[in-house]
Amino acid sequence: MRTKRWNTMLSLVLVGILILLAGCQPVGNVDVGKAMAGSLAVKSSEGKQTVTLELTPDPAVTMSPEGKRMFDLFSKVKIDITEMKTQDQLHASMKGAFEYQKGRVPFELVMSDMNYTLKIEGAKKPIMIRNSATAATELPKELQEQLQQLSKKAVEAVPSLTPFFTRNFPNPSKITAAEVSETVNGEALTLQKVHAEIYGNELLGLVKGFLTNVLADDQGLKDFIGVLYDLYVPILKEVTQEVGKNNADSNDTLTPYLNNKALAVEFVHTFVKTQLEQALKDFDASVDKMDPEAKAWLSDNQSLKMDLYVDKDYVTRKSNAEIGFTLPQGKGGGLKSVKITSVYEVWNVNKPIQAATIDTAGGVIEMNGADGSLTAGKFVASLDPNSQLYKLLKDDLGVTKKNISMIVGEDKELSFGTLPYNDNGTIMVPARFVVEELDADVKWDAATKQVKVTDPLSGAVLVLTIGSDEATVNGKTVKLEKPAVLVEGVTFVPVRVVSEGLGAKVGWEQAMQTVKITRD
Structure with missing residues (x-):
């Protein structure tokens, strides 16, 4: 049990390693x-x-044909983002490929306001991903408003939560600082360059050092908990009030x-x-x-190497980063190593910026609308078949491929729920499930x-009538x-007509x- 916990912990540490670097103590003239x-x-x-993501194959492993293709x-x-605009903490835009x-x-x-609109070349309409509280229409109005406030306050609270980590993370062994001249968006700037390297064999020492420092930082820990209290308690009160309407003793x-x-x-501390x-x-x-x-x-096969270029206002104006992972031998399924590199720069800091907009007057594709989450098949059906996005999803990734297995019962009397049954040699399946x-x-x-x-991918339309041995497939009658x-409110149909029709x-x-x- 403890070993499993440590494996999970290591994964989280690797993901959060950028935060670790941010916690370094002053280096040279740079804090x-x-x-x-x-x-x-x-x-x-x-x-x-x-x-950029780069993968290296393991020469000792022979990949399957499908694995090699992928x-x-x-x-x-x-992912090349050529334009990023941040208007404020809740309004931003980007363009890229x-x-x-x-x-x-x-x-x-x-x-x-925490809702995302995505326009992709090949999609006939923009995609809307609603994450704001207003998307949770099934919740009481008061709770929706609290969720809306929580979204905004959570973003605003990040700067006040960060010092707890920056104070308590120890320095990695390789970190230097020096004054340099660099160009950002065509402008020559004098910046402080912080170079740091962190390797896998340092991680446990850094984590232990962080935990030790946190344990000693009594007031810092209390302040950190206090910020979280102010952030989450208003909505917790609203939730307990809603629950209390049905159960007076539920929140005692x-x-x-x-x-x-x-x-x-004090209790949490x-x-x-x-x-x-x-x-x-x-x-x-x-x-x-x-x-x-x-x-x-x-x-030392696992590493993070980073250059931060910091201006006089302690804003990182430019960064170059490289994260490298080498998988244990024979454990990567044909993959030997992974390298992720990032090149980033920022300008017009704290100046008036207007985020771009996307025209939604012609409608949107709802990712999580009233009819449920958007399926892969429905999304691909909404794309231009000649677009690169369509080819990527349907041909390269095969997101519309299906492989459904259903164990068949003896007969409909012994078939529970949506289990298919054999009717004298004809397999009957639950229509809605399939x-x-x-x-x-x-419908x-x-x-x-x-x-x-109705199949949005192929455009096929099938109509079946209870008790009739005829159906229509794309307007043509078939036997x-x-x-x-109908079996206990569930419609069962011959497997071939519904499957082959789709x-x-x-x-x-x-x-x-x-x-x-x-289905391929």
Whole structure:
């Protein structure tokens, strides 16, 4: 159990390694903590960034044909953001492109009050991703308003939370600072260059040092908890009030802490401190018990190298970063190493900036609308078939491919829920389950007792009537092996008509009594 916890912890540490660098103590004439705080305090800016992912194959492993195809396609991919505009903490935009071996997919992204609008070349309409509280229409109005406030306050709270980390992370062994001349957006600037390198064999020491420093920073820990209290307690109060309407005793235990900040902070502080003391006590023993695969990540084969260019206002105006991972031998499924590089620069800091907008007058594609989440098939169906995005998703990634397996019961009396059954040699399957698994739409008309199936990907339309041995497929009448039937409110139809009508193939595994539905 402890080994599993450490494997998870290492993954989180590797993901959060950039935060670790921000916690360095002053180096030369540069206070890296102040530089991090200064960058987080930026309200508006313009910039650009390029992120590149490169994969190296393991020569000792023979990839499957499909694995090699995917590797050849995505062994080097790039996200090139040519324009970034931050108007304020809740309004921003960017323009760029995703590049891979077969082509380039331009895109635009706009954030407004935590809602995202994405315009991708090849999509007939912009894509809307609603993350703001207003998207949660099923919640009470008061709770929606609290969620809206939480979104804004969470962004505003980041600068006040950061010093807790910047004070307590120790320095990596390789870190230097020097004054240099650099060009940012064509402007020559005098900046302080901070160069740092962090390797896997340092991680545990840095983590232990951080935990030790946090344990000693009593007031800092209390202040950190206090900021979180101010951030989350208003919405917790609203939630407990809603729950309390149905159960008067439901929030008796929590209420004293929600109404008394000092009491809550002291309680959480005592709990966290106790856990930290135990974690530090067990730290070395836990490391010794780590399995060899986890220890393989703690070597100089894993690294972060970064150059930060900081101006006189402690704002990072430019950065170059490289993260490298080498997977344990034979454990990468044909992958030997991963390298991620980033080049970034920013200008017009804290000057009036107007974020770009995306025209949505012609409608949008809702990623999480009232009809549920957008499926891969429905999204691909909304694209221009000649676009690079369509080819990327359908041909290269195969997101519309389907492989459905269903174990068949003996007969409908013994078939529970949505389990298919065998009706004298004809496999009857639940229409809604199969149709939705194939990313199509199904509608039931109680008046006519008809099931209408529409496939957005192919445009096929199927209409089946309960009790009838005929159906229409794209307007043409076809004979069914068996009529569609209702079993305890569930519509069952012959597997072939619905599957083949939606462009899928049907197979049968006799040994497992399983029907297989596949679509390329």
